Amino acid sequence: MLTIRDIAAKAGVSVSTASRALNNNPRISQATRERIQALADAEGYLPNYNAKNLTAGEANAVGVVFPTANHTLPENPFYIDLLRGINAQLVQRQYVLSVAISKTPEDLLKNVKSMVAQGKIKRFILFYAQADDPITNFLRQHKLRFVTIGHPADHAEDFFVDNDNLQAGIGGATYLLDQLAVKHPVFVESEHDWGYEQQRREGYERVTAEFNVEPLTCKLGELNRVRLFIKQHPEIDGIMATDDYNAIEFYRLLREQYDISRFPVVSFNHSLPDGLTDADLHSVDLFPEKMGSATVALLFSDREPLESPTPGQIKIPYEIK
Amino acid sequence: MLTIRDIAAKAGVSVSTASRALNNNPRISQATRERIQALADAEGYLPNYNAKNLTAGEANAVGVVFPTANHTLPENPFYIDLLRGINAQLVQRQYVLSVAISKTPEDLLKNVKSMVAQGKIKRFILFYAQADDPITNFLRQHKLRFVTIGHPADHAEDFFVDNDNLQAGIGGATYLLDQLAVKHPVFVESEHDWGYEQQRREGYERVTAEFNVEPLTCKLGELNRVRLFIKQHPEIDGIMATDDYNAIEFYRLLREQYDISRFPVVSFNHSLPDGLTDADLHSVDLFPEKMGSATVALLFSDREPLESPTPGQIKIPYEIK
DNA sequence: CTGTTAGCGCATTCAA
DNA sequence: TTGAATGCGCTAACAG
Secondary structure: OOOHHHHHHHHOOOHHHHHHHHOOOOOOOHHHHHHHHHHHHHHOOOOOHHHHHHHHOOOOEEEEEOOOHHHOHHHHHHHHHHHHHHHHHHHHOOOEEEEEOOOOHHHHHHHHHHHHHOOOOOEEEEOOOOOOOHHHHHHHHOOOEEEEEOOOOOOOOOEEEEEOHHHHHHHHHHHHHHHOOOOOEEEEEOOOOOHHHHHHHHHHHHHHHHOOOOOOEEEOOOHHHHHHHHHHOOOOOEEEEOOHHHHHHHHHHHHHHOOOOOOEEEEEOOOOOOOOOOOEEEEEEOOHHHHHHHHHHHHOOOOOOOOOOOOOEEEEOOEEO | OOOHHHHHHHHOOOHHHHHHHHOOOOOOOHHHHHHHHHHHHHHOOOOOHHHHHHHHOOOOEEEEEOOOHHHOHHHHHHHHHHHHHHHHHHHHOOOEEEEEOOOOHHHHHHHHHHHHHOOOOOEEEEOOOOOOOHHHHHHHHOOOEEEEEOOOOOOOOOEEEEEOHHHHHHHHHHHHHHHOOOOOEEEEEOOOOOHHHHHHHHHHHHHHHHOOOOOOEEEOOOHHHHHHHHHHOOOOOEEEEOOHHHHHHHHHHHHHHOOOOOOEEEEEOOOOOOOOOOOEEEEEEOOHHHHHHHHHHHHOOOOOOOOOOOOOEEEEOOEEO
């Protein structure tokens, strides 16, 4: 294995000079810096992270924390895209993506603690934002840097990246009413009252007010209740759902009672293959990969100043497809 | 931070003795070993991975390689469960899970190379099995240990973990014909000819032969072709599909032409929430978490002998729910 | 601007 | 069985 000593020897300089050159330390002449970098490049020298981390007292790794099983389901496809966006940025910074994922909160906390204590990981990304969370409590307490995906429920000072769900709700509803010419759109949400659902609903309600149409919301759950709801609202001629699953489920129940075709639906976060429904499915794309990139930008904003207007948070725009 | 020197000092022994005690080195007395371990435990000592890795010349990390975007879609939910199973095992071994995920094969290879060269990672898990793959070529060439999820297309000597897709196909088909009393089951697969689909189909065909029913296969794809297929086969009274997506899509097309209810369907890998279809959906559970665990067992089988009958491969059983 | 020296935390050689 | 000394690869303090 090629070490920095080898490079120093071949360049005829001391090890510390080589180190300085390779790390762009200002205390070195432009000439030798370039000469040594070129040499290292030519020889294919690559630094040993473990050694670097040992001296730095900090690992070149970011811990990505997945939620425990209970609230994972609807988000799965999103996670993979997030990982892509995150890793693309980490690679550029010579960082590595380490995952913490466990079934119970206790195990998860252990996992994170070990990353901190043994692995010297000092930066984390959380794939959830939950009030009164042991992980975030731990990270805050140890003054470690972290960014959550989604708006933190408590602790307004936490850094986070989120979709601009209100705007996306407005955009989706406008598209439904304007482009798709729907007169009686129903807003369909899960039974979980997720924060993003509330924000998208708020957007929907603002638009219906503006268009002078009656807002109508259906929370999924017990099937017969939903069926009754549908029976009572035969006027419905379009759906805005908080995600593809909810869209498809509601549409299916609608089809039970009415024989419709090419029914306009706007949903978020296109996460399912086409072919699962014959609805006219449009989607508000929330750019999970961009979210991932933005997360990393925020995570390193102590080193690389950010041009975000609101320090500590980034909102990702949307696009309708 | 508490180091091994601190422990040695408090125990009144030298650093090397402390090191040996903590690593269960045989060259130490049972008594001092236990005494020092108890002390370290009480003091809350935790070793610094970077230092350990530096001396060991190898990182306590396993690289998990995701496929590039083109063949990711149908597997997403599966990946998360795999990660859970893998990480549970890694934590036990004091290992960390590092992810390589990129959009292009070139970037992915760079990612992996950096893990090897700079990160000193020597063990990998691949979330795919593909013939003529640059990543596996690289790993083989450098004699690094890796296990693939899924049967390797070439290189029969590679280690892998897979579902017992043939048996699962037999089990699913038997369930459909026997328990669900279906007389004319259709086998539905994607247009991709994945290896696991072929194996499940083989299972299906064996069972139909045994039950003396005509095997019937439909490959999804162009909608009107599938519609025609359905029209030509009004006898179909049950579906066996290679995954939930295919099951729901085919069932939807079937519903276009026939007004049926409580239609029996057997699928694999239950990956979608209920409520997306009104079919009577049964699922062959393939235990992705167990797969993850088994992968790690195989990855470390050089250190921890395995009781698997077939060295280098593990097949995960199934269960119908 | 560059070189010498020391040290990060740990495992391991060599002596005792 | 234990201890002292050395080195893993790299960075940084201190000299020059």
